[in-house]
Amino acid sequence: MIELDGLTKRFGNKVAVDHLSCRIRPGMVTGFLGPNGAGKSTTMRMMLDLDNPTGGSVRIDGKHYRELQEPLKHIGALLDAKSMHGGRSAYNNLLCLAQSNRIPASRVSHVLDTVGLSAVAGKKSKGFSLGMGQRLGIAAALLGDPEILMFDEPVNGLDPEGIHWIRNLMKALASDGRTIFVSSHLMSEMALTADHLIVIGQGRLLADTSMADFIQENSRSYVRMRSPEQERLRDALHSAGIVAVEAGNGTLEIDAATTEQLGEFAAGHGIVLHELSSQRASLEEAFMQMTAGSVEYHAHSDSDGRQPPPVGPHWGDQWNQQAGTAPGDDPKGV
Numbered sequence: 520m521i522e523l524d525g526l527t528k529r530f531g532n533k534v535a536v537d538h539l540s541c542r543i544r545p546g547m548v549t550g551f552l553g554p555n556g557a558g559k560s561t562t563m564r565m566m567l568d569l570d571n572p573t574g575g576s577v578r579i580d581g582k583h584y585r586e587l588q589e590p591l592k593h594i595g596a597l598l599d600a601k602s603m604h605g606g607r608s609a610y611n612n613l614l615c616l617a618q619s620n621r622i623p624a625s626r627v628s629h630v631l632d633t634v635g636l637s638a639v640a641g642k643k644s645k646g647f648s649l650g651m652g653q654r655l656g657i658a659a660a661l662l663g664d665p666e667i668l669m670f671d672e673p674v675n676g677l678d679p680e681g682i683h684w685i686r687n688l689m690k691a692l693a694s695d696g697r698t699i700f701v702s703s704h705l706m707s708e709m710a711l712t713a714d715h716l717i718v719i720g721q722g723r724l725l726a727d728t729s730m731a732d733f734i735q736e737n738s739r740s741y742v743r744m745r746s747p748e749q750e751r752l753r754d755a756l757h758s759a760g761i762v763a764v765e766a767g768n769g770t771l772e773i774d775a776a777t778t779e780q781l782g783e784f785a786a787g788h789g790i791v792l793h794e795l796s797s798q799r800a801s802l803e804e805a806f807m808q809m810t811a812g813s814v815e816y817h818a819h820s821d822s823d824g825r826q827p828p829p830v831g832p833h834w835g836d837q838w839n840q841q842a843g844t845a846p847g848d849d850p851k852g853v
């Protein structure tokens with residue numbers, strides 16, 4: 520278990536982490552999400568005593584990192600895969616780490632085998648690809664057989680097989696009862712891996728919830744309809760007082776009705792449908808909706824390239840404001 524209590528870090532005037540309090544529990548994979556600059560790396564660095572908090576505390580199994588007798592046996596971390604000594608072989612890099620932390624040398628071969636690097640154990644790590652470097656960093660994290668593992672962007676540079684492998688590794692470690700804390704920008708990957716989410720924005724806690732609840736609470740579900748008689752369908756919906764939003768490619772999105780109701784409605788009007796499907800936003804959409812107000816750097820596109828956001832009333836408001844219409848107005852609603 521990792522416990523953060525009021526954890527705060529300032530760099531001059533910049534508040535990177537702002538009174539963050541949460542528990543990261545054993546037996547599950549906890550995903551750590553936030554836009555660029557949200558404070559994820561700074562939080563992870565403070566957990567490992569690599570940065571001093573300005574305020575608050577981190578406890579690892581009830582103790583401050585500095586109080587842990589043999590820290591690598593309690594907590595293993597992949598923060599920066601490039602931190603290995605490039606002139607040393609993969610084996611020797613891990614052996615040095617094992618010897619300086621009173622970890623038996625037998626663990627070195629074991630973890631190299633676990634991460635699939637046995638065949639290149641004697642090769643200097645400076646020749647490693649990004650993916651191999653990530654695997655070596657993960658081997659280092661596993662070396663002390665710790666109960667708590669922290670991975671900052673572990674799938675960086677991994678190919679699809681590698682991504683699949685690390686996903687299964689994290690799940691297996693969690694099902695062993697270990698505490699797994701992982702940050703990633705790949706939402707689709709996080710959706711497949713994490714059981715629980717901690718989301719921060721501008722250093723502040725935005726959510727501490729199960730994956731299922733997060734998506735449920737931060738996204739809308741809607742029905743998508745596509746018809747070769749789109750004009751007629753739109754007019755019929757409009758006459759019935761049903762709000763539909765054009766979403767491109769001839770599709771309409773409707774919030775306040777079920778597929779059953781809309782299927783019967785179309786049949787009642789003799790309108791052919793090519794699609795009638797229930798949609799739920801993905802983790803990525805839910806995440807973008809929640810963090811829209813706390814993104815440090817926004818991309819701006821010119822008006823020609825501007826597209827309405829795919830889901831969510833807040834996104835719609837943001838787009839409408841940029842388009843010069845009032846929030847809540849729906850320029851495309853029928």
Ligand SMILES: Nc1ncnc2c1ncn2[C@@H]1O[C@H](COP(=O)(O)OP(=O)(O)OP(=O)(O)O)[C@@H](O)[C@H]1O
Pocket residue numbers: 530533534535553554555556557558559560561562815
């Ligand atoms: N050593 C430092 N000195 C000054 N500002 C810093 C320092 N380290 C981080 N920051 C600032 O603190 C904020 C949080 O940075 P941090 O790297 O923790 O965010 P992050 O969530 O990990 O971002 P990313 O997803 O881009 O890696 C940012 O605004 C960053 O510019």
